[in-house]
Each structure stands twice: as structure tokens, then as C-alpha cells.
Amino acid sequence: MMETLAEYLNERGVVFDKNGNHACCFPHVTNISAKTGLKHVTKVPEDDAKVEAILTEELFPEFPSSEMDSDYREALESDIVASAQKLVQVLQASGQRRKALRGAIHEGNEKGLLLDEEGACTKLELLELLRDVNTRWSSTLTMIDRLLVDYPAVKLLLERPEHADLAKHLLSDIELTVLGDIREFLNVFHAAQQIVSAEKTPTLSIFIPVFEKLISMFHNLRSHKPNIAHAIDASIGKLEEYMAKARSTKIYAVAMYSPNSPQPANKIPPH
Secondary structure (H helix, E strand, O other): OHHHHHHHHHHOOOOOOOOOOOOOOHHHHHHHHHHHHHHHOOOOOHHHHHHHHHHHHHHOOOOOOOOOOHHHHHHHHOOHHHHHHHHHHHHOOOHHHHHHHHHHHHHHHHHOOOEOOOOOEOOOOOOOOOOOOOOOHHHHHHHHHHHHHHHHHHHHHHOOHHHHHHHHHOOOHHHHHHHHHHHHHHHHHHHHHHHHHHOOOOOHHHHHHHHHHHHHHHHHHHHHOHHHHHHHHHHHHHHHHHHHHHHOOOHHHHHHOOOOOOOOHHHOOOO
């Protein structure tokens, strides 16, 4: 499209450069980067994981050992996100099952039957599970987040004899841990997206600052979550690819030096 536009304008004496006037779409780049990371979650490199553990212990001795145990690796390689999607799909398959989950939340709250990850009694709001959409990374985040919130009630429901046929979809403790790590990974994208969507002025000027901050946040997360470093690296690589494209044009520099341009990059909370 940019080539056609450049050709059209140049024929009419209007100087227009197809590369110099091309601006990347923030949500599009974010979606591609997030989906790339999710795609690489299951691709755990054997050798790199061991090297990662050694390097993390040397560079960040304050953190516990980062060597990935076999159960965590198995949960990643088995595609824990797909398992979560299947569990949500099963529980949302009919109005009867949705009603049963609401009943489990209500009963669990009334009788103190809901237990959190530490075994303490907890209470839940009456919230439905949410399905995700393949084309939107943020829907995967909301699906995972809601499932983790509702999981005490999900477990209570599926451990009942009348739902024995569905119990196979329950997640183990380590699978829940992995899912929580993936939620934390996706929340980094969410933090950046919230900053941009909150602006009421054109956001072209903050494209590069926000993505630089986003990459920095991922490097920080990488040191805390070395078990999913391979997925984080995949997202960083995609972000850097688009950053290189953005730096090939002067349009961002012009927008950044505009006296009316917003400067929200520092608003992103440290991860």
C-alpha cells in the first residue's frame, strides 16, 4: 500500500518516501510479539535451560536456584496454555455447567470450602470463566487470569463424584505455577498497552520510548523467571525487529520532538 501511495504522489509532484512515512501500529506489534512468545513457551531448549540456570545463579545470587525441574519442563512442553483453554472450554460448554460453577462458588463461600494455593480458606467473587480468542493475545491473559482466580471453585466442582468424567482436566500444582508465570509474562504487555491506551493525544511520539521500556521490563522479568526465558527472548526478538524498522524512519523523531507530544514512558511502573 505504501508503495502504491508513494508512486501515486510522486507522479503528481509530491515528494513521499514509502519507508520514511511508514509508522508501525502499536497494538499490532504488541500482538505479534506476545503471540510469538506464547508460541515459543512449549519449545524448551535443553542445553540453554542448563546454561540459563548457571548464569542466573552467578549473576543473581539473591534469587533461588533457577534450574528447571522435570515437572515444570513437562508442563511447559505439554502446552499448559492449551490445557487451560480446554478446561475453560469444558466448563463453559453448556449453561448447566456454568450454573454448576456458580453454585460451587456460592457454596464454597458459604461453607468455607474454597482453598487458595497455600491451603487457606478464601472467598471468591461470582465471576464467569472467560474464553480466549486466537487473534488477541490479551484475551489469553484474561482467560488465564480468570481461571487462576476461579480455580479453587473449579477444583471443588470437578472433584465431586457427579463430575468424575471431567476431573481429568484438572491442573496440577506445578501446572498452576507455570500458568501463573505465563500470566506474569503477559502482564508486562498489558502494562505497556494500558499506558498507550490511556493517552488522549496522538501516541506516535511514545512508540519508541514505550517499547524500549517494555524490552527493559522483559529483561528484568527474565532474571526472575528464567524457566520461561526462551519465550521472553522470542518476544524481545520480535520487539527489537520492529524497533529497528521504526528507527529507519524520521517520523518518530519528528513526533518525539513536537512540543505537544506526551511523555508517558516513565509512567510505566517498574516490574
